[in-house]
Amino acid sequence: MDKMRKRDEKKLIALEQAALDLVQENGLSQLTINKLAKRAGVSVATAYIYFENKADLLGHLYQTAREQLIDSIPEPNEQDAISLQFETVMRAYAHNFNEAPKALNFMAALAANPEYLPEALQGNTTLLGPAMLAVIKRGYLAQMLLTDNVDLIIAQALQPLQWLYQVRAQNQVVVASAELDQLIAMATRAIFKA
């Protein structure tokens, strides 16, 4: 039993890694099950043991990437000042985006082409995760936010961050530490009251 499970894990991880690599290299539209299987070192039919179809496969990988990048971020310490909490979460996003640029690219590609995903997931493409949501709620309750419109907060905080990291990864340029500082400062000015 254990051995079987181990094999599962290996194949799954191989498929996952191959998918991230291929999308990074050639774009989502070039990701086919054949290429994926070949790259992962498994047979095409094997992929269909683990996943129902291509959409299901992409959906799972998408969820994994999303979890790694977003859902894994812990809620910040409630004792800290709200703006510090915001900064902490922003830095956590940035850290994740920086560590896993392929996952970031993969997630972004699927968010821009939701028709690849199973219908159940097509509406679930926001960058907002539980940690940032908590911060926003706290900021709202403390009346420190300029707006209660969550879309606008995402637009001025998470979207810029994601866009910057993705553009830079595409061009293989790093985001300098000072740039991140500045982006967070700008986002903070944008969404918090003076």
Added chain:
Amino acid sequence: MDKMRKRDEKKLIALEQAALDLVQENGLSQLTINKLAKRAGVSVATAYIYFENKADLLGHLYQTAREQLIDSIPEPNEQDAISLQFETVMRAYAHNFNEAPKALNFMAALAANPEYLPEALQGNTTLLGPAMLAVIKRGYLAQMLLTDNVDLIIAQALQPLQWLYQVRAQNQVVVASAELDQLIAMATRAIFKA
């Protein structure tokens, strides 16, 4: 000669419209030359008279969309205050995004999947156009900007705007006038010195 040109124009416009419609309806990945030609009411072979291949076709349509949405924006009046100029250009972007949501969607889809475009265009997917570039230059010279890092300015001004309009178009919800006001206010706080 005139007749021919007119025919050209008609077919081109038909192809363009069909492409925008189909991408809106089914996503970029579902856009095939056969479907495109059928929808446009021309033969597949005709498309290959006007364009070398699919990438070339998409490239041209992409340029057209980009022009309509971005390059058409006039440079603002140099006499106005810089922040007013910024607001003016932001409102022009917003106006265009609002008027041509399909073009916006088309442009964004291609920006997220540059592998569809001819190589020559693959680096040219920024939202920055001449009008906004002029404003940034002026603001920089007047030392009114918090940063001289253009990427950060795009990240905090144009990206949020585009994202908001695109998300709303996808969900068929309009961007309220007050929302636009607020987004511009937030972007202004983000990039201009206090």
Added chain:
Amino acid sequence: MDKMRKRDEKKLIALEQAALDLVQENGLSQLTINKLAKRAGVSVATAYIYFENKADLLGHLYQTAREQLIDSIPEPNEQDAISLQFETVMRAYAHNFNEAPKALNFMAALAANPEYLPEALQGNTTLLGPAMLAVIKRGYLAQMLLTDNVDLIIAQALQPLQWLYQVRAQNQVVVASAELDQLIAMATRAIFKA
């Protein structure tokens, strides 16, 4: 225009002939689009210009076979005695079955596996055609039939005929003229009053 239509016809006929041959040789379950196209000398994709999918293709060929074997039979002369009319139609069936054994085999194979056919056709697998139907009606009105149950008449007249011709074709044995005479005599005894 004419030339195009001619090409159509040629390809269609080639596909049709190839389908009959392949089913005859290897059975319906071995009939694949690839083999069919190869045998017909066209590309796979070409088959999909003429037909929507495999079921549609089989449906059309099935209809063609059915027409050739059944629907083409003329209604017999109303002046003749009913039993003579019956014999005439039975002989017409027999003649067709004899002339087009591949079509007979093809039709029978599909009737036994209606899941291959488009849903619209799945209920339409009877041997009864307009000619025999007319005879049955006339016999009924003249009160010469032992039963008004059409199923029973088919069971005792057309099914035996078809079965005999098909079994013989499979074993490459001809139906002797005397056998046909006898079968018709037996069927006549079965369905007509003494």
Added chain:
Amino acid sequence: MDKMRKRDEKKLIALEQAALDLVQENGLSQLTINKLAKRAGVSVATAYIYFENKADLLGHLYQTAREQLIDSIPEPNEQDAISLQFETVMRAYAHNFNEAPKALNFMAALAANPEYLPEALQGNTTLLGPAMLAVIKRGYLAQMLLTDNVDLIIAQALQPLQWLYQVRAQNQVVVASAELDQLIAMATRAIFKA
């Protein structure tokens, strides 16, 4: 040993039942080893312990169905009148067809697609079993039959019976007792001298 045999029997019966069900539900062409094993609650590999390959498996199930429907019929009492013996056997067929419509359907499907069966069985698809064969022999010796051509007798007696029961099972309509009486009467008229 006994345990094993019992397990064998259980698995075999499960496979058999699953095959009948699946063919009934989706047609023979949709019957795959994977689906069969899943439905029977055994592993695919297990099926290959009991049977050499798919044809062998189908062959065995076919034989079982055939036995249940045909070979199990006892020879009728030689003291009875021949036509009564004939009727008795016909009623036995009818009874079996009625009791086991799935087996009937399964047998008919394979008879129409012998390419699924092992070559050794491909010629063995007649409805004629020992009981009816005995009756025919006796009728022949007693010179009561219109013909000594066995094919014609099958064509006018067993084929109609099978066809009627199968069509009715497909349409989920029962064969009324009066219908059966009439069919036997017609078949009797067809094959016996007046």
Added chain:
DNA sequence: CATGAATGAGCTTTCATTCAT
């Protein structure tokens, strides 16, 4: 210039069968 027909290459998916345990 314009076209519908045609196609090689490649797609997603499934199959009968075997392997490792």
Added chain:
DNA sequence: AATGAATGAAAGCTCATTCAT
């Protein structure tokens, strides 16, 4: 004996592109 995982081969189907007219 029994199994779930694995797979090469092949299925149905579609695509970007070209050809004949």
